[in-house]
Structures are given as structure tokens and as C-alpha cells.
Amino acid sequence: MIFAFVRSLIGSVGREIMDFYLQNSLWINLIILMYAGLAALARMNYQKAVYIIISELAVDLSKKNQSVKSRELERINWEMVRKKINFPLISNPKAMYFVILTKKYLQKEFTLEIINQFLKSNKDRRK
Secondary structure (H helix, E strand, C coil), X not given: CHHHHHHHHHHHHHHHHHHHHHHHHHHHHHHHHHHHHHHHHHXXXXXXXXXXXXXXXXXXXXXXXXXXXXXXXXCCCHHHHHHHCCCCEECCCCCCCCEECCHHHHHHHXXXXXXXXXXXXXXXXXX
């Protein structure tokens, strides 16, 4: 009875969309679930990349008021950072998409401001 009531409310286009979904719900839900899993793994790679970069810079996270200078950031071996991350996708935690992990992406994404912002937020969590 509820099914018939809903079908009467959504109109002819809505009924067509609902019928398509009901016929293909397994595939649609599988695609959504795969996307969510890949996005979660890509976001975990972002955090892993931050920690690898921090360790590459040899920054002591226990010290207060720690920051990175631009000349220190230039010493990072971006190819080594890329190789330490096993999963080939990465995503900024604020983004709805993910991209293939490349050296160029790492250099563009992890700027001096991002690294220092992470160090500052990490310092705030220790308080």
C-alpha cells in the first residue's frame, strides 16, 4: 500500500527512475560502495603522506612551536615518499574526488603552508 502511494506521488519520470533503480539496485549500490571504499583508502593515504613527509623532514613532534622552512621542504625526496605509499590513489580529506598518486601531485599538494598547518594542529592536540 505504501509502495503504491509513493508511486502515485512521484509522477511518471519518478516512476521510471524508481523502476530503473529497483531493477539495477545491486549494481548501483556496488558502485557507490566501491567509490566509498576507494575514497576512504585515498584519504588514509593523504594522512600517511603527511606523516612520511614529517618524518623525512626529521621534525620532532613533541617540541612546541615547531615549523618547517622552505629550504627544508626542498630537501624532500618526493619520489621516495610516493614509493612508500602502497595504494595508488590519494585524496585531500576535504575533497569529494581522488586522484592518482604522483610525484607532481605531492609537490603541488604538500606546500610549506600545509605542512606547517599540520604541525600547528598537531601541537594543539597535544595541549
